[in-house]
Amino acid sequence: MGSRDANICLRADRPDVIEETFDGEVTLVHLRTGIFYGMNATGSTLWRQIEQGRTPATVARVLADAYGVSRGTVEADIAPLIAELVADEVLVPAEAEADVPPPQANGPWSAPAAERYSDMADLLKLDPIHDLRADYAGWPIPREGTDEAVEA
């Protein structure tokens, strides 16, 4: 992540992103894409810092302060996960930074990580609604190039 990207404010794509916390670890689901993530402890801490709206640079600073590690280390460690969440549209640009309480270190620092599950996304891509034949007689769904359904 470049320094320019690190200063772009991000937030969770609400209401399409939903989450639950189990034993301190976040599991989140993106309802629009079907992708879900299971985050490790520091990934969960990162998520709580950024999901309401923050820049990666701000998140790196508060995490570095909380865990007592260098900001450079944290910036390098959080960049891959943030980039993945942006690519999956779980994180989207935000207007302004939110006021988020500083994190509490819940153990030694380790790189934030998440297991990514795309099985449901694959199911959603099997989208019969938009794959109907051009001569589909009856109801009901618009196809590419037309917004008119054809009725028998």
Next chain:
Amino acid sequence: MTSARVDEKTLESFMEASLDAYQRAAEAIAPQQTWVDLGGIPVGVETAGESLHPRITRMLLRSSQRPFQTDARILAFDVARTRILPPRPPWGEDTRGFAAGVRGLPEDRFLAEFHADPETFAVYDRGRRVSVYWSRYADGLYRSLESAPLRAQMRWMGMDRGLHLMHAAAVGRGGDGLLLMGAGGAGKSTTAFAAMLAGMEFVSDDFCVLRCEPDGSTTVMPLVTIGRATENTMRLLPGLAERVVNRGAPADHKAEIELADVITPALTVRALGVPVQDRVPGAPRPLPTGTFVRKVLLGTMSSYPGMADVSFRFLARLAGGLPCFELPVGPDLADVEDLIDGALSMTARVPA
């Protein structure tokens, strides 16, 4: 990219047009009516088209309550018999959600799902508690009726009464139940059938109804009276053969298993399990809640159209309050009874 949104007034007009289409269908062919049981609540299923009615009702548990107590209705018709087309829906691109649910609707009022193959469609008005279900050809419905007919509507109607349709098998002992969860093919049905043949209490092999009780416990109840078994399951469990009701069905159809005489009306859920097929049977392996949820999330959420957030939170609440296990089922299924008894015995009980 944001999801297309459809306003409530437009949906109201669409619902009216759908009800009008059903009315015209019912005038074309006299409707048939059955009352089915949804966790103790009677649901009226009314169908214009005599070939459609048995297909969508025959597997469902019948309600013993009187018709006038019906508080939810499903109105169904097919085009092949009635020649009535449903109205054109008011949504377009970017509308497909989990399990063919239609996204972008005002879900506090309307829910809908659509399947292109076979062509079926359902819309539900939560305010009036009425759903219109449409199919092009009743004869082509087999695939959409696998597991649990009308399950979208049953789920939607149940949610408004504190009930949750769950993609899970349920078995138990002495009133204590274990939910077997996981994606299709995980072994839910096979494990549940093996438990049934071993004499355990049996509620469901695939879909069931859950009710949260005032004391914080959860009750599991049946939805269907016919289960389904693969060819492999039939080979592993020859005791099922005498219960098969669709002998002579096409080779790609699962065997349908008559269960009405063995179904237990309710169990209290004490534990959750995800079966894993193992070379060597073992003891139940406790799983952290988050690990369990991630293992069963796909099989759970991909089965429910609409209100996916509610399903996710319900699953989280359920798993957060109960012990969760991985159940290593051996190749000959001889260990299933011990495995389930083991999981239930490891359950932390709250003293009465």
